[in-house]
Amino acid sequence: xxxxxxxxxxxxxxxxxxxxxxxxxxxxxxxxxxxxxxxxxxxxxxxxxxxxxxxxxxxxxxxxxxxxxxxxxxxxxxxxxxxxxxxxxxxxxxxxxxxxxxxxxxxxxxxxxxxxxxxxxxxxxxxxxxxxxxxxxxxxxxxxxxxxxxxxxxxxxxxxxxxxx
Numbered sequence: 001x002x003x004x005x006x007x008x009x010x011x012x013x014x015x016x017x018x019x020x021x022x023x024x025x026x027x028x029x030x031x032x033x034x035x036x037x038x039x040x041x042x043x044x045x046x047x048x049x050x051x052x053x054x055x056x057x058x059x060x061x062x063x064x065x066x067x068x069x070x071x072x073x074x075x076x077x078x079x080x081x082x083x084x085x086x087x088x089x090x091x092x093x094x095x096x097x098x099x100x101x102x103x104x105x106x107x108x109x110x111x112x113x114x115x116x117x118x119x120x121x122x123x124x125x126x127x128x129x130x131x132x133x134x135x136x137x138x139x140x141x142x143x144x145x146x147x148x149x150x151x152x153x154x155x156x157x158x159x160x161x162x163x164x165x
Contacts (some may be wrong), residue, residue, distance in 0.1 A: 049078035080113055 011019040056071045098104040129135060 046078075046082060046085075049075060049082065052078065 052071055052075045055077060056068065059068045059071055062093070093101050093104040096104070098107070127133060
């Protein structure tokens with residue numbers, strides 16, 4: 001049975017190196033760091049454009065021209081922001097030291113196949129030697145038989161006692 005602990009902490013971006021050093025002292029196997037500093041702002045921008053588009057749809061009528069122009073300008077501004085974000089997606093893998101997306105996918109697929117083979121081997125091992133394995137059940141039955149044999153009272157008869165009363 002696997003046993004692991006997940007600890008999540010939030011650290012300011014300026015303190016990430018210090019937190020990483022502390023974590024590496026505590027856990028020598030390495031740590032995983034997720035940096036959401038840009039992502040939070042980008043999510044707000046994307047959510048905001050949906051609201052603006054909704055307001056733009058509802059902005060109908062004869063005297064809504066000025067408001068419609070303002071909303072259209074904001075929508076165009078956020079559309080440009082989203083366009084820039086999409087262009088930045090191709091650079092994400094390069095931020096993680098992969099030269100191309102294909103190189104990342106190759107490493108990812110290799111890691112995924114290794115993990116799947118590990119899971120398969122782990123299941124096979126557990127079926128052979130784990131809690132509900134045949135070997136364990138056999139050992140339990142053998143121990144049960146030995147205990148029953150030890151508890152049994154034996155009346156030993158010598159060969160000369162055959163038929164005698």
